[in-house]
Structures are given as C-alpha cells and as structure tokens.
Amino acid sequence: MFVVLRKYRNGSHKFKLKPAVYRLKSTTAKKDFAAAYNPKLIEENADNSEYFYATNNGRKYSLILPPPNITGILHLGHALAVTVEDVLVRWHRMRGFDTVWVPGMDHAGIATQVVVEKKLYKEKGLTRHDFGREAFEKEVWKWKEEKEEVIGGQLKRMGVKLDWPRQMFTLDRKQSVAVTEAFIKLYDSGLIYRSDYLVNWSCVLRSAISDVEVEHLEVTGRTELPVPGYDTPVVFGQLSHFAYKLYDVEPTGSLQGDGEIVVATTRPETIPGDVAVAVNPNDSRYAHLIGQYVWHPLRNEKIPIIGDSFVDSDFGTGAVKVTPAHDHNDFEVAKRHGLTSIQVIDEEGKLSDSCGNLAGMRRFDARKALLDELNKLNLLRGTQDHRMIVPICGRSRDVVEFLSKPQWFVRCTDMAKRALRDYENGNLTIEPEHFGKNWTTWLENIRDWCVSRQLWWGHRVPVYFCGSDVDTTPKASNTRTTIAVAARNIDEARSKAAALLSRPPDTLHIRQDEDVLDTWFSSALLPFSAFGWPQQTEDLKKLYPLSIMETGHDILFFWVARMVMLGTQLTGQLPFSKILLHGIVCDAHGRKMSKSLGNVISPEDVIHGSTLKELENALDKNYKSGLITKEEFNKAIAGQKKMFPEGIPQCGADALRFTLCSHNIKNHFVNFDVQECKINKFFGNKIWQAVKFANKWIETVLVAQEIGNLKYESLGKMDKWILSKLSGMVKIVNDSMERYEFHNATAALKNFIYYEFCDIYLESAKRGLRSTESKAAAGHIWTMVVCLDVGLRCTAPFMPVLSSHLHERLNVESVLTFTPRRFDFPQEEAQWSCPTIEDEVDGIMEVVASIRRLKKLFNVTAKHKPKAILVTRSSIYTDYLNTIQDLSGCNTIQIHQDIERKDDMVVDKIGDVTILLEVPQELRDKFDVDVRKLQVKKSKLVGELEKIKAMTSTEGYKLNATEKTKEVNAKKIAGLEEKITRINYMESFTK
Template structure:
C-alpha cells in the first residue's frame, strides 16, 4: 500500500499515480481477512490520502471553505487539529450528500512571529542579528524556514487525514497572493480609506516595530510585582501608584496627581480635572509649573476624568496614552514623544536624554524627592501590556504609520449581523462583535519589519523641488512616478519615487483569503464558482482580528459578504483546563497522539526547542518537569481517527475545550470494538448466508431484536444529521458511540450469537442481513469523523446481492419502531439488575445462575432469550405466577413492574449475613471520611489556594467513597429486605 502526499513516500510517484496504484491494490486486497485487531498505523498507511466516501456530485449545490492558514512559525497544535477536523467533517458530509466541494489549504507568512523565531534561531546558531547579515541574507533564511515548516505542516495535516484540495494550496506571500495584496492596498488608498498619520500604536522596543492588538497580552498585577523585562539585568517593579505635586504658577498652591509611570512626566502637557469637581473648579484655566521642562502647563476640565480615582486630577501625556491622546486632540495640546523606539528618553527630556525608560523611573523619583514634590505611594492593581512575541513591556508611541479608516466598513458589518445577512454561531458572540465594531479604532496596518509584504506606497517628490511631495499607491516605481507626475504637475522623468520600507500587518493579507484564494483580483472561473464561501469556521479568539476584517475588506473590495455564516470554536486546553504552553510542558502535538511518543521523545523535542532559541533554560526545565508529571509513561498510539473523534466529542462552542489523552486512548479502543464487530459480521456472513436468502429478507419478517437495532439505527442517523446541521458535533459523536459501542456491539451482537449457530434457521439469515445493514449505514455515518477506519472496514464489508456498495451519507431511514424500543429498554434494565446482583453476590457462570422474573409486563416473555444471553444466566424463567418455595435462598431486586430473583449459594448468603456488623462499621468510617473531604472542598478559598491536580485527586477520592457506600448500602438493603 502507499502513504499518499504530494509525492508518494513509498514509490515517489505523483499523487495521481499513487492514488491509481492504491485503488488497484485495494481491489486486489478485497478478499483478504481483517487483522486480529485494530492497529492505527497499519490502517492509516493503507488509507492515507484516499477519499473513499466521495460519490460523484448529484446536483449543482456547492460547498466551499478556506482552512484558516496556519502560521509558519512552527508546527500545528491541537487548536489547528480541531479547526481542520471540524472543517473536514463538514466537507466530507457535504461530499457524501452530493455537493461539489472546494476546500483550500494555505499557510500564513506570519510577519512578526516568523521574524522573531528566525532571529532567535540565527542568534542561537551564529550569535548574529538580522542587522549583522543584512536584509537579503535574512530573507533567504526566512524562506528556508518557510520551506522547512511548510513541509512539516503539510505532513501533519495529511496525518489528520483531511480531504483538502491540495492542488489549490496557497501561501500568503506567493505571487498571486502578493498581487492581490497590492491591488487591495491600491484600491483602498485610492478610495480614501488608507491614510498615513502620526497616531499611537503598540510598540515593541525589542522588535523595533508596531504590533497588533492580538499580539499584546494583558498581565494583571495586584500590587508590587517584579517583572523581567528584556534588556534589563534586574527585574522591574510594577504595581505601585506614586503621587507627586505640580505647583500652581505664581500661587502658593499645588495639584497632586498619581501615576504608575513617573518616567513619562517629561511628556506631561496638561493636568485634567472633571468639570463638576468642586475641589479644582477655581484652578481650571490656570497654569502649573513643570518641574523638569521649566515651562507652564494648563489645568483643563474634561468629563473623561474619574474624580473618584486617586486625587481626581490626571496628568495628560498625549504621546504615550490613548485616553490622553484623545484628550489632547480635544484641547489642541501638543504631543511630546519622550520615549523613543528603543525605549530610551528622547531629547525632549533634557539632561535625562538617553536613559533607558525603567532606569529613568528611579532617577525621576529621586529628583522629585529632592525637589520636595513627592507625596507618597501605595500598592496598585493594574494591567500591564506585554508583547506576546518578545515579552517586552509595550510602549505606546506616536509614529508615522499607515491606517485604514474602518468606521463605514464596521457600520456595514454591524448591520449585516443585525439584519441577519451574517450569522454568528454561537450567537453569544454577537455581543462581542458589536462591542468591538461599535468602538473600533482605525486599523494600523504598517509594521517595521523585514519579513512581509512591503507596502506598495511611494513617497514621491519633484527633482530639485523637495517641497513638492506626495504619497501614492502603486504596483511599482514606474507606475508611482506616473501617478505622482499628474498630482505634482511635473514630468514623469522629474519625479523621484521611494517605496516605504515598512511591511503590511499580516492580518491584512489574511483578510483577503476568502477571495484571493480563488484568483482575485482576476475574474477567474473559480472566483465566480466558489466565492462567497459557504461559511467560515475558526477560533473565537480571532473573531475581530481575522473574521471581522475579512467581512470588512471582503465587502469593500468585492461588493459581497465573503460568507454568510461564521462558526466559532473554543480554545483547546489540557485535561486540567490550563492553556497549553511549551514552557509548562502540557503541549500535546497532534502527531504525538496519532503515532504515540515516549517521555524521552517528548523531552527531546523540548530540548530541540531550547537549542533553536524558542525556550529559555528556565522554561526548558519547567517543561520537562511538567511532562514527567503529566505523561510519566508518554502518550500511547491512538491514531488519527481517535484523535478526531475525541476533539469532536466535546461541545466545540464552549469557550474552552479540555483535551485528555486518556479519553483519546479510550476512543482507540472504541475503534477496535467496531473492528471486531466487522470481523464477526464477515465471519458469520460467510458461514450462514447466500445470495438468494439475503435477497428474500423482508424487514417485516425480522426478529424483535433485529427490528430493535434497526429502529435504534434510524434514531442514530437522525441524531447525527441533526447534530451536523446544528454544528453540535458532540451530539453526533455521542449518538454514534452509543449506537455502535453499546447498542450494536454490547447488546444486539451478543443476542445474535445463539441464533447464528443454527445456520439453517431463517433467523440466522435475518441476523446477517441486519448486521450488514447496520454496519454499512453506521460506517457511512461515522465516515466524516473517522474516515480511515470507516473506509477500511466498509471496504471489507460483504456486498449485498444486486445492490453493491453505497457511499452516500445515510438519512431518512424508516425502520423506527418506538414500542419495540420501549420494550427492549425495559428488558435492558432487567439485564443490568441481574448483572448487578451477580456481581454483588459473586455469582459466576460456574454456579449455573438461575433467575426467575416475576412480571406483569406483557412483553417481557418475548425477550427472555435476549435477557438470558446478555445477563449470562444458566437458566431464566419469566412468569406471572407467585414465586415457588424452592427460591428461599434467592436475593431479589425490583425493576419497574418486574421482580428479579437470583438463586445464591447458601454459603455465600451465610457469609454475607455474618459480615453485616463489619459492613455497618465500614459504612460509618466511610461516611466520616466523606464528611471530612466535603468540608475541605466546600471551603471558600479552596479553588484559589489548592492546585488543580490536588483538586482532581480529592474529587476522585470523593467519587470512590461514594461508590463504596452505594455498594454497601445496596448489599445491606438486599439482605435485610
């Protein structure tokens, strides 16, 4: 067999040839027996990359998706696996329904993130920065990184067995996407929506670049906290609110203000108070003396001031705070930048110029003390903005940047949701949508990086007339000169055009993905056929940063919404609900679950991250300790199908999704259960049935248990379809597992064994027909979730005479018989009760267990054989008569209208009766232990002060004690009844 990728890894053939060879080989293999058990890597080697359940399109309906492009910063994590699995399930489901589908894969160049990781690697390998090797050589390094990571990401996606249209694969910096980015920028610029201005941006002094809001982490600080800031040898203390005074000019009075950033005092241009604050009303319009700049600054009134916070007077520093910047605009105040791009004080700070910002803090405080202006300090809760890439403390700086005016586009996007043209699932995120777009700021799209789309904007001036300047957007320098010459009223040859060195925010090119993937701005056949997309599915954490921007730019540039539905999923966390982090050691890579990995293998990967500069020495040690604690035995091989099924067994609409490797391994065992059921069906199909008999089977003539399982099959198919329609994948997976694992394997299959042994009886053929029908239908329903296992087993199913194989998705079955379901449900409760009695009293088959059921149920007699088989009884009697005297040594239980009597050996009963005092003592001891544990976990501070693992341990102890108590109470009740 063949492992399929772009090139077949086995034979080197291209994908098309390899698929042909695969089909031929599978055809030859059709008659072979299934292996003894399910081994994931064996099956996946056989079926990787081949879409077995893909019938030809039945109608003109289309279904198109774009996979959110993973960043080339590294490898895929479980969040990517969830996204790919959700979309793959939807695509496969639509394919099986006869839709023509298009699912575009892609990779994002991830400007800042990629530049950071490549710089780290460069420094680790050669102790060089990008500036040491130059822009061209650095670009070459990044492209090498891209090729390396793109190959790994592609292989990871293929291991997940997703049915992406690989021939459509895009990269956000490939030639066609670059052309789309240029066209989009130029159109927006010429529509007056893109402009250049000095505004405040999130600035990373380490990266020397503006960064987007999504790349800013907000660290909550409760009082004095030491934080390690890149470039500083010792930690910097945050969480202190310092008060100091401004003296009123030419008066013996002062105004006290409070700040967490004394170093920004050099940029103070006013003091603001609330208009209705009587404490300061007489000072409004007067001036204060700036202690360092030796100049006057005004006292202004503005309603944005919170008069109950601090002293009620606020220092206004427009160059380094958003609220102050807006206040400065309202009051026509100057903007002083007192901290530069490298985090040092500027020339505006006089003698303090050149000091690093947090070193300047100490010096400023000392100087204020010397001047007698300090008025004390106290602990303060605050939010500290941190660059997620560099861990630097963000500085707000006013720099010349490119912005998109988003107000009109945001208003349209709001209206689209309000009018129902765009649906967001779950609907609770509509509130988030409104919150962001109603308060939207203009989007800063320029980045001071080397990696990314260089902004297609040119600063143009007339030769020998430098005062005549203009910015134009153009595809190249020649076009820029042509456009500028018309605006500057100069000859084209007299214009000098210089392209801006900055690059575009990565989210700009990503926002074009729904239409650039199909060839926009060219009017391609693909674009008219597959755009707009059928829907967009992604994580809720990028609803604004990506989804809203796709909606805004898509509508603006194409005149149409890029999709009319958005499905959002939660963030994947570890089994304890913690965010996955390499430095914590709780990261689970998809391929490690699929193929398994030892603890040593996990540590090796962490050490490789340290070697490449991704982890620090401290983070490496923490990661290894975390791995040893969470995965002492490593991760067992589970296979891609079990991983996919586990991911979708959770409600993806929840805010967080806790992933447990143990649950994944359980689903691997579920796969084996289906495998064994298929082997069983093949075996008896061969031994029992023939074409003529199978063709003659009528549903109305089937046995009760046959009809029951077909009725449950109908219910399962309806539930799965409903779950898929509503994107409640957990509903679908729960129904599939309940049907296949419990109803089909544990119940129905067991009831067929005695009937199948009598091959000449009509019931045996009926069982074979029902087994095959159930498996054929349920494997097709399972196929979108577990494509490889379903493919492999369905391929090995016997074919029905004259009907052949079906590959469509099952729906609208008509086998439902609810009365039979109720009767079987009643009989199953009896089976559970018999099993429970046998277990409690340790009655095994060697005791030849005898059971009598006294019941007023009219249907219980019809299921006596099934009850006997499932309960493992040597003999079973269902009667409406009173209990015979011979049953004096029996124990009983009551289920509904049925009383169950199980004969128990006399020695067992005597032993249990003798143990009654001990059992009562044990019960009292357990009750005291349970009371003590409940007291601990119900304490108000328990969830705050006790670690997650300890909490889990206590929960397990409580469950164990409760289970023991239930068993003791049950025995006591039965014996004393």
C-alpha cells in the first residue's frame, strides 16, 4: 500500500490508501542516479524528445533565431540570444502554445568574403582575383559547409529546441527566390532606383557599405590612428588653412594682386577635386565676392565663388572648399548650383589620373605632398587642432572614403513613416522602452538605403541591362536604346526589355549587373521568407506575423527596422508586434569582448571546460588561418593568462543558461563572469541532492505506514510555510517571464530552492521524517514532492536537461496523482498563500540567525552541547521550538516568560525575544577583542562609506554613471555597511 494526496474541489487535501497494484515508481530510472550532479554525463546522454509539455490550447507562438553569420563560431553574445529565445519557447510550450522556432545561418556577404580571402591568402598566398569569381565562390561554399556544421553543433550543445527541419540559409534556393521577388516588387513599385551618389566606400573591401556599418570616431585634436595598408599611423584632427587667389575675369583675366580668400579643410588630399569656394550669402565679409572666381593652383583653372546658406560663417574662416565627389554636403551643394564633380580618389584609395603627377599616390601620403606643394606656392596659411568625426568601416577598420558611384538604393522615407506610425500607435512595442527614442530619431532622419555591394559573395542584383550594344554598360541604361529591367532570369529580362523597347528579343544583348545585394536586404525578409513567401503557404498563413523579434540592441537599425519596413511593404502587415532587445555581453570587468583582449569566450569553453593550453591552441588556429594578426594573437594570449590562469572550469550548458538569464538582459551591457557559472553548477547539485533526499524518504515513509484521511489543515506550520513560499515564487516567476525580467525569475527560483526549501524546510523536516509512521512524516513527504515537482517545472525553461532528468527520477506518481500527469508550467496556488505564517517564520529565522551569530562569535560548536533560552511572552515561538532547535544547532532550547541571566550566558535581543546562550568559561576567556583596533578599523570603514555615499548621491552621478558602475558601487556600500554592523555587534559584547 502507499499514500496519494488528492486535492478536492473544496480545496481540502486527503491522503488516501491505494491498492498494492500502484506500487512505488520503478527504481529502474534511479540506477543511473549518481551521487552528485555531473552536467557532462547527463547532458551528453540527454533524451532530445520533449519532456515538459502541456495540451495544445490552439494559440501559436512563432519566432526566428537571428541567423548567426558563417564567419566563424558562436560566442557568448549568440549564447545569450539563443538562451533567451529558448527560455521563451519552452515557457510557451509548457503553457500549451503551438510553438515554432526557426533556425538559420546568414551568408554575411562582406564579413564572409573578407575572412575567406584572409584565409586563402594566408594559406596559399592567393587573392580572390587569382582564383576568379567562380572558383572563389566554391571556396566560400566549402567554408560555409564547415562553419554551418560547427555552429549547428554549438547550438545543439546549448540544449535548445529549435525546429531543425525548418533550418534555412540566406543564400539557399528558397531564400534566393524570395530575395529576387522582393527586389522586383520594390523595383517595379518605384522604390528601388539606381543613381550616381556618394556612398560609404571601404578601400580595403573595395565595396560600398551601408550607413549603419560606419562607426563614427570622434577626435578632439591631433590624433594618430592606424589605417590598414599604412605602416605608420595617420594624423587626424587637424584643420589646414590655405589661400585661393582671387581671379579677375574682366578685363585683364589675371590674378587680382594680393587678393585672396582663405579656406580651411581637414582633408587636404581632396583639394585637386575642389570645384568652387562657398560662403554664406549673409556673411558681410564675403558677400561682395559671390559670382567672382578664384584660381585653382593645382589645376591651373578658375573656379567660382558661390553663396549658399549651408556654410557656417563661424567655422574656420567662414569660407569653405566645395568637393562634390568626396563630401555629402558638397555633393548636394553641387546639385543646387549645377557644378561639375571631379573624383580625385579612386576605389583603391589612391589619387586618380586627374591629379597629374600625384596620380597613383595613396590618399594619406598625398595629404602631406599637397600641403608641401601649397607651402612652396606660398599659399599655406597654417594648421590648428580641430575636433572632428572620423568615419571608420566597422568591418575592415579602414577610414571610409566617400565616392560617387552608380549604386542601387531603396527609397525609405514612406516606409520609415509607416514604421514610425506603427510604433506611435502602439501596434509595435519595443523592450526596453528607452530604445523607442532611438527608433523615432533614426526613422525621422532616415536616408535612402544603398543596397548594392561590389562583392562576389551574395545575391546578384536581379537587374539586367538590355540593349543593342554587345558592350552594354550600366551607364548606357539611361539611353533610349538601352534599358535596365528587374527580372527573375535572363529570359524574362529579354522578354520585358523587348516589350519596352518594341524590339525583337533576339536582337537584344543582355548583361546582368555584377554587384550583389547588401546582406541586410536578404535577412530583412526572413520573418516571412522563412515560411515560404512569396508563395502563400499554410505556414505563412499560420505563423506570420511572428510573435516576437528578440535580438541584440546593436542591430536595431541594421536589421530590425529594415524587417519592419520591408515586411510591412511586401506583406501588408507588420512582421511582428513585439521587439525585445538584449544587451551586449562583456567580460566580468565590463569590457567588450575582443580578440585582442583575449576575453572572447565560446559557449563550449564554459560547457565542457577548457585548459589555458586549449584556449591558446584555439587562438593559434585563428592566427594560422589568417583570422587574427600576430599582434592580436600576442595580446590575446597575455589577456587569457591574466583572466583565466587556471583555465575555465566545466560548468555545463544548464549552468551557462541559468547564469546568462541571471542578469538583466535589458541592460545596455551584460557582464559575464565564469565564476558565476561555477556557482550555478553548485546550485544544480543542490537541486540534485534535494531530489535524492526526497526519494529516499518517500520509500522509507510510504513503506512504513498506512495513513488515513489527512486534511490540508492538518499539515504542519513549516509545511504550510513552504507551500506559501512556493506559491509566491511561482507568481514571481510567471510575472517576471511576462515582463522578460528573467533575472528576477532566476533569483526567485534560486532563493526558494536553495535557501527556503533546502536550507530551511528540509532541515526542519528531518525530525518529523524520522518518525516514519507519523502524520507529520506523511505531510512532509507530500510537501517535499509538491515543492520539487513545481520547482523543477519552473526551472525547466532555464535548466532543461537537469530539470527533466530529475523530474523523471522523482517519485511523483508515488505521492501525487494527475489526470493527465502534469508537465505544464505551474500557476500560482493562491489558496496556499499564508502571509501570517510567513511573518511568523520570518521572525523565528531572525532568532535562529541570532543564535548562530552568537555561536560563531564565541566559537561554540556541537561538542559544547549548546543550550539557548528564549525569553518572551509571545506564544508563537512555542509552535516552532523544534524548528528553532534544529536550525540553530542547539542541543536544547527553552522558552521562558522571564528568567534571570546567569554569568555564563551571552545575550542578544531580536524584537520581542531575548536570546540567552550558554557559553563555557574557556570560550568566554578566549573572547578578547581589542576595542581600540576595532574602533580604528570601524573609523576607516565609516570614512570610506561616507565618501562613496557622497559621490553616489550627486545628480551628475545619477544621470551619467553607467548601470555597471552603479551596480559596483551599490555592492561596495552594502559590503561596508555589513562590516560596520558586524563590528558594532562585536563591540556590544565588550561593554
């Protein structure tokens, strides 16, 4: 016979006898129940089938994994995104949602091409041009296959439940169809156009890059910066002044004596491309010169002085050079005034043929040469330090050049207005909310999106130049006999062009554009292309729009905004209604993870552990593959030795996941400490031991007794207390999950399981369990199993392998009956909430803590058979006498309303209770505290505390200090206060 607690509709609970056929749960599953938690053992042998689930309630929950780039392996930033999304998916599955989570990989055009080029050059000394386009693409596909397998393996080791049969790649056939269709629809709607325009050009990549791939580095004065391809740093942050001599058109056609206009520039290398000098028409110093000319000394020709309100009269001399081919403002000025454009820097970053004897010179070498030439001509007027913004390519670290080139652009203004309107109307929400301001600012100031890239790896632009000339060039697309058409293939292009030109198809020559599309264009389509768009599939109808888009805040504009704009434009509805942005993962010291710092950690380093030598070998492999430089390699080695002198301990995937979710993911930065993972591995072992303990007593108690009816009201106070705490924990976890505050959920779980359940409840229950035939023992058994069943189900989204492994081995069916058996996510049991009992136990735990402090202070141990007396007139403590004795580790506890303190007693007072602890004479004699030293130490601590409190209370600190700084200082304050309290406590025994 064994006992089962059934819950009746009236809320009562009864233990009922069950026939012998319902024996204890089979012990087969417990044969592999090891003595301690070993994550490696259970994770490598984990069953991949779904363990926790709930009956499908008809609601859907769909999302896509932000596809990792195939440029390398996953790092902890990916691990954070993967963990957060897996937690959400598991939580929804356990609540009955039909969930779909689509995995994928991104071809990452520029990044992948760069990394493969480096690898090939390092290994074979060959460039992509040596290979040729077709052969080079084959090499990249080989790279893709290798990395896809590695990344897939990493994701699986994280224990995630992705829908692997749906896996896609942004360059696979289905995605290519979607990209082509999207381009054609936008092109035919007039939202894609081709134009000569200034683009952000990386001379290292030989490609245009988008605005959001440009980093803006501010320098406040003369600053030396490393530039790829230059042996020595290049100077930025200087303003050079030089003179343009006035030119008299009539009547002499010569220079006007000493007349000149001085201009200032941070880019002397572009002087050969100056086509005008501009002044503000309201500037009285120069207004009379508008319409006159100056002499260009390097080209030996005159250029006009123009008036335009864009000129800031307070900048420099109030007169500026106009170089349309290399500056965005100048480009617009030239269009307004009908000026020509002269490109003087080419795609390789060298001066063009239009620069005469300087042609072929590198741009920053030419800077000095041009200043020297101006000095020889007596036109240089000095140099001064100047605050400026240097545009840096986020991919290559090259200084971005602005070049005028024919490129494909997406018109964004109307789409941006719609995205902004959806946010303002509440149709689209962003977490954390403060990113809404960034969203608004960016969309209100959006520029057209350059989507063409001069690469070989990517989706070819589906545009065909069609005409009668076999050497059809892109520029010829503006003539009447040559046009550009967007088409799915060359045959469709021929048919379209023939109809538009009224020409026989076989008379046309066709050539596809050589460029590829920006990677972000293809990835922006994923919310719907992942489900079969442009085909109207059942998946698309059912799973689109997505339920949520979760990703890092650093790609809010790279990716998220573009998904919203293109998704709404192409499908007629928002691709998702919620955006959840997580922070950037940094190391334990708050530094961004960097190859050169040696603080980059891969998930498997934490999951399986890694020796320092293994970490070094991984770096060496990257160096030999050309992925990092020798300098980066040496710095990284030094960084690793400093951060991980003993290597990284094995923690397991569950501990890694729990640690990542223990931080507020909404913070701008998420600081990751390997030691926290180690601690959370110990937390896993705590749960492991609790289940082992429960199973042992389940067998012992249920075999020893036959129990009649027992109502819930008959449970002991500590049983009711832990059930009340359990109900509160479940509520906090569910509320926190709803708000994406995973750190509050994990904190509640850890506090309940580790402290309240294991350290307090189980210790208090041992006395009752030893009386195996008592009702107290039966009540403890049921309570333990309920707490562990609910606790494991609450923990499951965060630590899925450990939770399912232990839940499967917990003798749930031996104590509880479910119809059907519950594997869903727990909900709050409000009827178990009992604030009165919680208050009572809070009080007795203060008494327990006081007794423990006294014992520790005087070094009273079990061999001294400690005895304590509680002096109080409250009857509450009588109900908890055994609990106080067990938890405080005393041999005896007595309660008196009044008693005289003896000489061998030390005293403390907590609320309405006076605690007296007997301390042997020899221990009291040893307690010799140097009061003077205590006071000196206390004075120093108080001084430190006052200083840090004064700093943190200022308005400037509250507004400007980072969240990490505030967190660190808050911990310092708490630590100092705790030390001072301890000294005060010790001083009280010397008086």
